[in-house]
Every structure is written in structure tokens, then in C-alpha cells.
Amino acid sequence: MTEQTAARAATPGAPGPHPGGPPPTTVPRRSWQALVVLLAGMFIALLDTTIVNVALPTIRTSLDASEATLSWIISGYALAFGLALIPAGRLGDRFGHKWVFFTGIALFTVASAACGLAQGDTQLVIARVVQGLAGGIFVPAVTAYIQLLFPGPVRGKAFAVMGAVIGVSSALGPIVGGLIIQAFGEEEGWRLVFGVNLPIGVATLVAAALLLPRKDPADAPARTGLDWLGLVLLSAGLVALLVPLIEGQDRGWPLWTYLTLAGGAVLLVLFAVWEIRYTKRGRSPLVPPHLFSHGSFTGGVVLAMVYFAAFTSIFFTISLLWQSGLGHTALESGLVSVPFAIGSIIASSQSNQLSQKLGRTVLVVGTALVTVGLVWTWLVLRNATPENLTHWDLLLPLFIAGLGNGAFIAPNAQFIIATVDRAEAGAASGVVSTVQRVGSAVGIAIIGSVLFGSLVITGPDTVGSGFLAASADAMAVSAAFSVAALLLVFVLPKQAGGRPAAAAAGPRRALAPAEGDAA
Template identity: 75%
Template sequence: MTDSRPDERPESVVVPRHAWQALIVLLAGMFMALLDTTIVNVALPTIRTSLDASEATLSWIISGYALAFGIALIPAGRLGDRIGHKWVFFTGLLLFTLASLACGLAQNDLQLITARVVQGLAGGMFVPAVTAVIQILFPPLTRGKAFAIMGSVIGVSTALGPILGGLIIEAFGDENGWRLVFWVNLPIGIVALVAAAILLPAGSERAPGTKSGGIDWVGLVLISTGLVALLVPLIEGEDRGWPLWTYLTLVAGALLIVAFGFWEVAYTKWGKSPLVPPKLFRHPAFTGGIVLALVYFAAFTSIFFTISILWQAGLGHTALESGLVSIPFAFGTIIGASQSNRLAQRLGRTVLVIGVSLVTVGLVWIWLALLLIGPAITNWELLPPLLIAGLGSGFFIAPNAQFIVATVDRSEAGAASGVVGVMQRVGSAVGIAVIGSVFFGTLVVAGPSPAALAAGFTDSATAAMGVSAAFSVLALLLVFVLPKRVSAGR
């Protein structure tokens, strides 16, 4: 008997050319947003010198961006459902491009921090629209290919950041190079804006399975204020000598987050759509999983914050030399990410255990190298541990969200995925805040000589890397709360 059903293999599904063209536009925006999570690290020492910025400012430049990005992720998807994902993407990309211009024009640290926060809000605004529009444009059988391409762009953009930043500063000098690190977004942004206006589908189409609803503004204010209240003392406390207000602000932040939880429960009982559905936390594995996301990103994001400052401000290397240190990590990440999906299907949760174990080995190795070699350390001593950590990071990041989302019911998967994204960004912000506080809080320079400077910065980097390694060890313990397998239908 002949099977008359149409061929439903992915390769038999015809995707219109405009869908692939639109994907290029979407991924150009995502490339910019994720590039800016890492490219700025190598510019921090030159920003510090150029603007006479404080140590706290350096933490704010990274943490402020990450936290604003995470906060904007919360309402962005729902806003796209209401007014159209095309216009959320376009508006967010326009604001991001303008904020990049403002970052490069900043004349003092306050202007730069403000522009970075706006840049983070804009990035968090348009990035969710990327996945939503992919769901609209691509049929289910080819959607996986589009998301695989997106995953490659994520890996390349974050890996390329330190190297590209170092090249720009090397080419244009310390005074103007860091400004061009931000302005690299301008040509990409302008072209992407024009292309988005032409190629992206108009209207208020929603991705399959999404529901429209009002935005919980009270909840958004509570969680945003609570997170900022926690972050401010972590960044400013060491610089200001930990006065009483820093402790009071920490307590206030914790209380605001608790109030947010109670508000979300009440909001749900009133029949409205909360920012974070409380029912997600009926699953203990989900709760442990999002803590894992926070802790892992606290460890992962802080690696090159520490290395960039040590390499340039402490050891006297150039921004390019600092950026080149990241090449083994970038190489390992790309290799690991390319194999992670296949390994996750074969090994299940074990691939996450292997990934975090490799990251932990790499960070402990770097910590020991700093402790034992001291200021004489070179990029060659860091090459093996960074390659190992990068490989582990590639294994972990891609399948991690899938395993966390697998802890909840399928009907809750969309909301769970959004919470995971937010916790990753919050983890980045908290990690930089804590590591920055440890680094600069332990920094003691015995004299003005280069040797004294190198010794002081190496000691601080050793302490900071020890904390990063501790975060990674905690992440390794938390991996075991996740399910051993994810079903193929998820």
C-alpha cells in the first residue's frame, strides 16, 4: 500500500526566502546585545583612566547592563503580544543603537552608567522578540534549524567580544578606543533598523501558544526595585566603607522581593496574568534549577572581569593582549556548544554535570595558578584551564534551560523559560557586583612601583577568582536537582 501523506521531513518543508532574510535581521540585533555583554570587559581599565572612574563604576558598567537587561525581559514578551513583536524589536533596537551612541559620548561615569542601563533595558526589550518572530515565521519542522543558527550566533557573539574589543582599543588608542567599542554597534544597528522595517512581519501576531494579557506593573516595580536595592550595596558598599544604609538597603531589597512573591500570588487569585506564575514554584526542581542558573552565571560572567582588570591595570598588558587571553575559552565554548545538543540527547543530565565540572576544574586551576605563580603569570599558564572551562561552558549553557524547563508542565514551559532568562541576567549582575567588591576590597598596593602594583592586583585577582570558583562548585551541586532526561517532545 502506498503512503499518500506528504513528505514531512524538515528538508521537504519550503520556507519562504523572506523568512531567512528576516532571521538575519533578528540575529544581527541579538548579536549586538550579546556582544555587549563581553566586549566591554577589556575596555574597563581604559574607561577607568579616561573618565577617572571609581572601582564601583566599573562594576556598574557591567552589572547595570545585565540587571536592566534581565528586568526588561520580564514584560517584553507580553508587550510584543499586545502591540506586535516587530515594533517591540524595532523600538528596542532603535533605543539600543542610540544608547550605544550615548555610551561613546559619555564625559563622566554617571553619564556612562546611565547610558549602559538604557542600553540594557533596550536589549532586554528586543531579544525576546527574536524567538517570538522565529516561532511565527518558521513552521515547526524547520524551527529547530533556525534556533540552531541562533545558538551559533549566541556563542560567536559572546566569544568574539573580548577579542574585538582589544583590537579596537589597540587600533584607536586608550582615550578613544573604548568609545569605539560602543560605536561598533552603530553601523550594524542602522542597517538592521532599515532591514527590520522592510522585512519583519507587521501586526500583532503572536507566537503559537501565547496568550495576550495586561502587564503587571505593580509586580514589575516591586521586583525591579527589590533587585536594584540588593545590587546597590553590593557594588557601592566596599567603595563607601559599608555604612549603615548599605545594610538597611539590603534588608529592604529582600523584603521587596518577598512582597513581590505575595503580590504575584494575590494577582493570580484575582484571575490576572502575573509576571511570574507562582505555580512554577510548586516544582522544587524548578526552584533549584533557577538558583542553578543564577549561581552559574555569577561564576561564568565574572571570569573575564577579573582577568581584564588584572592583565591591564595590574600587569601592564595592552587591551589587545587582554582580549587574546580569552581565545582558548572562546574556542572551547564553540566546540562544546556544537556538540552539546547531541551529547544531551545521548547522556541526559550527565552532559550538564560534565560541563559544570569542567568549568569548576578550570576556575580552580586558574585560582591555583594565580596563587602559586603570582605576578609572573602569563597567558600560556591560563591557556589550558581557560580551554577546559570554555569547553565546559559550551556543554552547559545550550541545554541548561531545556533541562530546567523540563521540571514543569508543558503548559507552563513558556513562563518557565522566561524566568530562566531573567535569572541568568540577574546572576550575571550579582556575580560582577560580588566579584568587583571582593577584587577592589582586597586590593592593597604597597608602593608606586610596577612590581608592587602587579603584586597587589594579583593578590586581589586570586581572591576574586576563588569566589568565582566557589560559585561554580555550588552550581555543580545544584545540577543534580534537574531531571536525568528530557523527553523528546519537550
């Protein structure tokens, strides 16, 4: 959802605060039915960020996929998702959110089928990128509709339900993936991991056509143009950075990887220059440059990128270690992630109250717990042997990291957005949501490069020890990212600001947990 939607939702006639008195506390039954439809879409988008981790080793074996392909399966999804968020929100404002949501769900369903039917690693990566693009198309409509369909007091309940769906889908992903692969075998199992989206996607399409309002319940959509050149420059720059990070290790870091990295940096500079010129023409840029005149906002954006780079890569590393290195099943690999998921759900359910009482301290505590958990996990991996390492060794450190993740994920965007003027909250929240996804993609690219770059296997007897040592190196990088995130928290304000800012940021703030489900 963009700043235009947020602004319209707050105008008289829109289902936001009522200028003549308190807002209504009841909503039509059809609005709750629409919410179920919207959250069904949110469910499959977030399930796919976690369910795929346990399928990576079986995909590698089934398709004889390269090491870089495994990184692309996660990074490609995250990057495409993030880049689609702001343009999709703008298109929803312009043409109506119903058909943007419908189009995104349809494309996501088709892309899921293509993932399951892929006959080679290139086909799978392309389908996975399209799937991420589709998720980025329809997710902004979910938060936009919650803002538009529910008045102030009830809106919080709707977002709470959305938060519960986010937590449940994240927790279920690894377990569902493990159960499917366990039940149907490796070859059929990993394909059905993507196929589980098909019945939900089709049912959501039918329900969306019947239950979502034909027109957005607000004033006429704002006719704002989309910064297409800015989108192309940003996308090309980020892809140019990711390609060598993912492919470089696999190909021995040839000259083109360094040239591509330099080209990516140049494209991002051109993007910044273009955004400034575009703004001076009186147009609405993809990323408003004036936001970065706030030093704290710039630091907060870096924080979001670094934090999501830290934690989204944890189970990429552990899944490969558990299955490819130690020979455990996909279900056993999925069970390793359960303590983290439980910790995240517990802490996120209390994070709003804690942020109101503790202010920025809740983010300090959250990142500190994540740091402790990841450093502890690194020490376990560094000192264990393949014969004696079990999931019990990781239960407590991953639970602690999960508690920290839950405390951080929900309120982090609220504090970052509080660094800018309240009128800029909508634009700032869009930038934060996108950066979180980009951080996930960059984190997987870097961690994958470290993991496979340090993997040394000299024979069948050294597979376990090789993966264990490489996983320890990769976890050390994740822990270093979390330490950097802990230090960056202190650039944010001590309090998240007043109610108007929170309201303006609300829909985008609800996207924040969605960014964190790739764990």
C-alpha cells in the same frame, strides 16, 4: 517570548506543527531575510556583553571612574536586560513583535552613542543601563519570530544559526575591543568600542522596517495585561540588593548599605506576596507562583543564578588584572579569553547531541569542567608572580572551563523547564532567562566587591602583586560558585522530557546562550 506566543505558534493556522499532516520543510525566502535582520540585532546585543570587559581598565583611566562604576557597567547592563525580557515578550504578544523589535534596536543604538559620548562615569552607567534595557526589549522578538516564521523541522536550523551567531559574537567581543583600543588609543578606543554598534544598529533599523512582517504570522495577539506593580517591586528589590553590594566596599560599608540590603529583601518578599494575590484574582503574573511548587524547578532556578554568577565574572577579573595590574594592552587582554571562547564554541556545537545521549550527565560534566578550569585558574593566580605570569599559563585551564561552559549553557534551561508541567513551559522559560541575567549582575557585584576589597597597593612596585593577590581571591569566589552549581545540578531530572515540552521551551531555550555571553 511568552507562553501566549508559544501557545499561538502551536495552533492551527500558525506556522507550527500541522494537524493534518507533517509540517512543511521549506519557508519563503523572505523569512530567511528576516532572520538575518533579527540576528544582526542579536549580534550587537551579545557583542556588547563581551567587548566591554577589555575596555574597563581604559574607561577607569579615561573617566577617573570609581571601582564601583566598573561593576555597574557590567551589572547594570545585565540586570536591566533581564528585567526587560518578560515584559517585552508580553508587549510583543499584545502589539506585535515587529515594532517592539524596532523600538528596542532604536533605543539600543541611541544608548550606544550615549555610552561613547559619556563625559563622566555616572553618564556612562546610566547610558549602559538604558542599553541593557533596550537589549532586553528586542531580544525576545528574535526568538518569537523564529518560532512564528519557521515550521518545526526548519525551526531547528534557524535556532542553530542563531546559536552560531551567539558563539561568534561572544568570541569576537574581546578581540574586536582589543583591536579597536590598540588602533585608536585608549581615549578614543573605548568610545569606539560602543560606537561599533551604530552602523549595525542603523542598518538593522532600515532592514527591519522593510523585511519584518507588518503583522505577526499568527492568530490575533492575546490581549493580556502586564503585571506592572510586580515588575516595579521586583526591579526595586533587586536594585536595592545590588547597590550596597557594588557601592559598599567603595564607601566603607556605612549603615545605609545594610539597611538597603534589608529593604531589598523586604521588597522581594512583598513581590512574592503580590504575585500570589495577583494570581488569585485570575490575572497573569510576572512570575507565576505555582512554578515554585515544583521543588526541582526552584532548585534549577537557584542553579541558573549561581552558575551565571560564577562564569560571567571570570573576565571581569582577568581583564582588570591583565591591564591595570600587569600593564598589558587591551588586545593582549582580549587574547587571554580566546581559549575559553573556542572551548565554548566547540562544546556548544555538540551539546544538543550529548544531552540526548547522556541526559543530565552532560550538565554534570559541564559544571565539573568549569569547576576544574576555575580552580586551576585560581591556583595559577595564587602561585604566580607578576613577572612570570603569561597568557600561556591560563590557556589550558580556561579552555577546559570553556568546554564545560559550552556543554552547560545550551541545554541547561531545557532541563530546568522539564521540571514543570508542559503547559507551564513558556512561563518557566521566561523566569529562567530572567534569573540567568540577574545571576550575572549579582555575580559581578559580589566578585567586584571581593576584588577591590582585597586589593592592597602600597606603592608603584606593588601594583602587580596587589592586583594578582586580589584577582586570586576573586577567582576563588567564582570557583566556589561553580562548585555550588555542580552540586545543584543533581536537583534536575535525569532527562529533559519529551518533544512537546522541548518545543514549548525552544525559543526560551535559545535565550540561554545569550545569557552566557558576558564572559
